[in-house]
Amino acid sequence: MHNPVTRLAGALALSTALVAPAFAGSHGASLDGTLRIISDMSNPAPRAVMEKLAADFGEMHPDLEVELDIVDREAWKSQIRNALSANPPDVVNWYAANRMLPYVESGLFMDISDMYASGELTGLDSVKGAMTIDGKQWGVPYSYYQWGIYYREDIFNELGLSEPATFEEEMANCQKILDSGRKCYTIGSKFLWTAGGWFDYLNMRTNGFDFHMELARGEVPWTDDRVRETFANWRKLIDMGAFIDDHQTYSWQEALPFMVNGEATAYLIGNFAVPHLREAGLSDDQIDFYQFPKIGDHPMGEDAPTDTFHIASGAQNVEAAKAFLKYVTSPEVQAEINGPDGLGQLPVNANASVADDEFIQQGFEMLSQNATGGIAQFFDRDFPAEMAALGMEGLQEFMVFPDNLDDILQRLESARQRIYD
Amino acid sequence: MTVAVDLPPEQGWFRRNRMTLTPLLFLLPGVLFFAVYVVIPIFQSFYISTYEWNGLGELQEQGEFVGMGNYRELMGDRAFEVSLWNNVKWLALYLLAIPGGLFIALFLNQTVTGIRIYKSLFFFPFVLSQVVVGLVFSWFYLPREGLLNAALTLFGMEPINVLGDPTLATYGIIAAGLWPQTAYCMILYLTGLNAVDPEQIEAARLDGAKGWRMLWHVVIPQLRPATFIAFVVTIIGALRSFDLISVMTNGGPFGSTRVLSFYMFEKALSEYGFRMGYGSAIAVVLFLIMLVFIAYFLWSMWREEREARR
Numbered sequence: 001m002h003n004p005v006t007r008l009a010g011a012l013a014l015s016t017a018l019v020a021p022a023f024a025g026s027h028g029a030s031l032d033g034t035l036r037i038i039s040d041m042s043n044p045a046p047r048a049v050m051e052k053l054a055a056d057f058g059e060m061h062p063d064l065e066v067e068l069d070i071v072d073r074e075a076w077k078s079q080i081r082n083a084l085s086a087n088p089p090d091v092v093n094w095y096a097a098n099r100m101l102p103y104v105e106s107g108l109f110m111d112i113s114d115m116y117a118s119g120e121l122t123g124l125d126s127v128k129g130a131m132t133i134d135g136k137q138w139g140v141p142y143s144y145y146q147w148g149i150y151y152r153e154d155i156f157n158e159l160g161l162s163e164p165a166t167f168e169e170e171m172a173n174c175q176k177i178l179d180s181g182r183k184c185y186t187i188g189s190k191f192l193w194t195a196g197g198w199f200d201y202l203n204m205r206t207n208g209f210d211f212h213m214e215l216a217r218g219e220v221p222w223t224d225d226r227v228r229e230t231f232a233n234w235r236k237l238i239d240m241g242a243f244i245d246d247h248q249t250y251s252w253q254e255a256l257p258f259m260v261n262g263e264a265t266a267y268l269i270g271n272f273a274v275p276h277l278r279e280a281g282l283s284d285d286q287i288d289f290y291q292f293p294k295i296g297d298h299p300m301g302e303d304a305p306t307d308t309f310h311i312a313s314g315a316q317n318v319e320a321a322k323a324f325l326k327y328v329t330s331p332e333v334q335a336e337i338n339g340p341d342g343l344g345q346l347p348v349n350a351n352a353s354v355a356d357d358e359f360i361q362q363g364f365e366m367l368s369q370n371a372t373g374g375i376a377q378f379f380d381r382d383f384p385a386e387m388a389a390l391g392m393e394g395l396q397e398f399m400v401f402p403d404n405l406d407d408i409l410q411r412l413e414s415a416r417q418r419i420y421d
Numbered sequence: 422m423t424v425a426v427d428l429p430p431e432q433g434w435f436r437r438n439r440m441t442l443t444p445l446l447f448l449l450p451g452v453l454f455f456a457v458y459v460v461i462p463i464f465q466s467f468y469i470s471t472y473e474w475n476g477l478g479e480l481q482e483q484g485e486f487v488g489m490g491n492y493r494e495l496m497g498d499r500a501f502e503v504s505l506w507n508n509v510k511w512l513a514l515y516l517l518a519i520p521g522g523l524f525i526a527l528f529l530n531q532t533v534t535g536i537r538i539y540k541s542l543f544f545f546p547f548v549l550s551q552v553v554v555g556l557v558f559s560w561f562y563l564p565r566e567g568l569l570n571a572a573l574t575l576f577g578m579e580p581i582n583v584l585g586d587p588t589l590a591t592y593g594i595i596a597a598g599l600w601p602q603t604a605y606c607m608i609l610y611l612t613g614l615n616a617v618d619p620e621q622i623e624a625a626r627l628d629g630a631k632g633w634r635m636l637w638h639v640v641i642p643q644l645r646p647a648t649f650i651a652f653v654v655t656i657i658g659a660l661r662s663f664d665l666i667s668v669m670t671n672g673g674p675f676g677s678t679r680v681l682s683f684y685m686f687e688k689a690l691s692e693y694g695f696r697m698g699y700g701s702a703i704a705v706v707l708f709l710i711m712l713v714f715i716a717y718f719l720w721s722m723w724r725e726e727r728e729a730r731r
Contacts, residue, residue: 077692248675
């Protein structure tokens, strides 16, 4: 420790140890060079979070230059392949589960199983599964959020309805809502994935989480009677007229006004819709949340999509990248970035505190206590990419023309036989 | 002067051949870029279309040779069939822009105060980006708030959801595309009308021609160059249609508004598209369709040039 720089680094490690003990545990040495991050957190709130993350991390390591590049979230979905192939950055954003598969298979994500094995990453046991392909881990999560039914509490009170626990109650509620001249559910299926949410829940409730996952892995034919039963339940709602008209024309954001104006009372969506509803002028007294009701006698499975960080396999500064991943998942950072001033979502680290927000608390409680069936990622993350795209198209078609079901299932089945083989 | 006399024997190879070399040198950059960005990629598409490859990593390592497999699959792919038919619809209906543009051009070809303002107003949609045109039209078609349905209900008709109805959506998008395309054809005809020979009009008038006969037998034949260009840009515009579809329906509802270029993008490059080989096969089919038109255009241009030289 004669070198003043290393001494400084030692002191720094010591001081950071007070701030983020989980981080400073094993990395006493200072990091240098450049750390290049490409992030897709382009919406205003996530963008601020990401910029602060990079700035804080850079401050902890004065010798390290953190280069942050924020790309539009939608654009990133098709840009990532180029970004990873030519002159790859060190760290990138992506999504968990099967969404990683093409990049894992092509060797573009780095295997970081050693970080999980060495105990560097603590408190991530519950989310580890979503990061695992072929028994290895390919990244770390940084945030996840619950899905469920967000509804207009004031309209429910007006009609004397209570949160349903079973599908029968759900349908009885819906009938009363329809009788009052409103629609039960708003949905915008122009970009297809919202319909995937409905299928996920109906299938997980009708046939259980394990069956849903078998279907996602291609082990069950789409023409199976159990799949048909799921669609039959869905059809009950469609035939009642529960969904808003012309939903195939709207994006998920364009479907929000129906709920805000009280023309529809509920929305099956992820927690990311809450800030939009609040901004549109709904107070917390007017919105509430309940878990998708029970249909069959199966333990409840839930959708909770996880957003992730990965190290590119062509990363130049692997040491810094690993340190960054570790920093992001530490309990303190997790509590901060997922807090009400940050993403307003659930922290992935079990030791992190959960924000004091009505919806985040409810979601946390639901996922930690009442999701005994298992936690799914989402239709387009659990199914392989091509199957997901064809599947969601079929789901949208079913919602508009339920009579086409046989044709849709035949088509998906022949796609399944080709895609998984 | 004496120096000049001594020069000829010292002339290098380059100097002697400069009459051939200079044009070649001037052509070189263009040919080079054309080869790198157009010709070679065409052959690469053929090559890639014989592989099953996810577009990540090296084709040689990750790709699997399937021969004509992708084309065989295309034959039985209903989405491909839908896209192909939509392309045909686009080609046929987009040509309406030519008579439309001619009609407006004839209408605007008069001397009234402020005609330039009217001309530029008619030309305006072509200046707008396709994305903006798409957005404006999708608002126009909105099922509840849209102007179209407001007008329809005013006349006591049932409101329709143009972009949400698989049988109507493609026509709705083509209508949006016709708006700027008509303006384009109009401007081509307006310039063409300037070149119409007044003496021939005068002579025809003396012979008693007017109205349709004048238009059909005297004016339109003189507009042939404008018609040819309008035809070329409209055909190519129809086959290139992508942005309007992407903005207005994203290929939906359930894939009913896809055209080949959009389907290719979806399969090879989009969020869920990891089938480079399959996408390339679609690209090859699209290229072959375009080739028919391109060959026709080149042939008729060559023929005209030859006639001009005589």
